[in-house]
């Protein structure tokens with residue numbers, strides 16, 4: 416497996432990876448209707464992260480099998496089409512860096528790919544001067560972040576199209 420920064424040329428493959436990950440791995444936590452609605456706004460590619468050089472991919476046999484990133488910008492979750500985007504920069508002395516948009520290919524789940532990307536994100540955020548991390552975890556993602564020392568702050572919901580709502584968990588970690 417090879418970890419590297421994502422590039423714009425990866426975007427079509429990222430769309431396919433994210434859709435497969437949501438479809439299979441989140442099926443025990445969210446309904447078909449929730450997952451379909453969330454794929455338009457919440458789960459997807461945030462091209463700002465790729466442009467910032469803060470989004471990683473993992474390749475195996477020349478195929479993308481995982482992705483995830485961190486951010487020095489205020490947006491906490493969501494794709495390019497998310498409702499509450501805020502690209503202002505965080506202050507490392509005061510704010511928590513964001514952990515963003517982790518998705519693993521279902522055929523490659525539970526092989527340490529999420530942990531590998533998270534470790535790279537933690538190191539990069541620490542190098543940028545941040546002392547803590549914050550994220551909005553899917554219910555599917557909570558176990559990974561708990562295993563890596565994140566603690567749960569509060570459970571909240573993201574409004575989706577068609578009146579649906581997506582329960583998520585805000586989590587934090589000190590670096």
Ligand SMILES: CC(C)(COP(=O)(O)OP(=O)(O)OC[C@H]1O[C@@H](n2cnc3c(N)ncnc32)[C@H](O)[C@@H]1OP(=O)(O)O)[C@@H](O)C(=O)NCCC(=O)NCCS
Nearest residue numbers: 440518519524525526527528529530552553556558559562
């Ligand atoms: C969440 C996700 C990224 C985890 O990726 P992963 O590569 O499977 O995670 P890892 O193999 O690094 O898991 C590390 C540890 O996290 C915990 N963990 C991860 N997935 C788990 C699960 N389904 N059930 C219980 N524990 C789990 C375990 O402690 C695991 O260690 P172990 O396998 O030695 O027991 C993956 O399940 C995924 O893509 N889910 C769908 C998309 C999503 O909801 N992403 C989260 C966005 S916040």
